[in-house]
Amino acid sequence: MKPRRDSDVLLSKFGHKELLFKFLVIGDYGVGKTALVRRYTEGRYTSNYKITIGADFAIKTLDWDPLTKINLQLWDVAGHERFGYMTRVYYKYAVAAALVFDISRIATFQSIRKWLCDLREKLTLPDGSNIPVVLLANKCDIPCPAISTEQIAKFCKENNIGAWFATSAKENTNIDVAMRYLVENVLKIKFDGGICESVRLRDKLTIREHTGCCKL
C-alpha cells in the first residue's frame, strides 16, 4: 500500500467534510506545551505531568460549521525539546505550528528564534511558502512578565509571524482563540489551493538555498 501523502482526509458524504490537520506545538522544555494541549483537548490543568517520551499527540474535534468537522491533531514535542531541534519525521505533514514560550523566563523567548528557524528550514507548503505560525506567550497568569508586549510584537513583525496571544493553560486564557486563528489560516490556504495535497519537507538542497530564515 502506498503511504498516504495528503495532510487531510476529505470525506465528502452528502456535502459533509471531515478534515484532519496536524498542528505542532513547539518551544523550550517547561514552557507549558503539554499543559496547553491538555487544557485545549481535555479541558483540564494539573501542575504536574509525567514526562512523555516519544511523539505525543492529542486530538481535538471542532464542529467548524454545519458541514465541516475538523480533527486537530496536536503534536506536543514530548521531551525532544531537550535536544534543541526536531527531526524531519516530527514535522512531516504538519500544516501549522504554535510556538510557545514562558512569559516569566526570557531565555525561553530568546529560544523562539531557534525553533522558528528549525521549523522554517525543514517544512514548507507545496508552493514554498511558510506554514501558518502563531506565537504563544504562555503563563500570562504570572504577574510581572519578563518580556514586554512591545518586544513580542516587534519580534513577530520582524519574523513574519501573523499573530501572538498571551495564554494561560492554568486559567484557560486565549487557547481557543489562538487555535482558531491557526485553523482559519490553514483553511484560507487550502481554499487558495496551497495545501491541496500535502505539505512537503524541504529537501537538503532547498535548506542550503534558504539559509538565514530568521532575523537575528
Ligand SMILES: Nc1nc2c(ncn2[C@@H]2O[C@H](COP(=O)(O)OP(=O)(O)O)[C@@H](O)[C@H]2O)c(=O)[nH]1
Ligand atoms: N502559572 C502557570 N504555570 C503553567 C502554565 N502552563 C504550564 N505551567 C506549569 O509549567 C510547568 C511546565 O509545564 P509543561 O506543560 O510540562 O511544559 P512543557 O515541558 O513545555 O510541556 C508545569 O509545572 C506546569 O504546571 C500556565 O499557564 N501558568
Ligand SMILES: [Mg+2]
Ligand atoms: Mg511536555
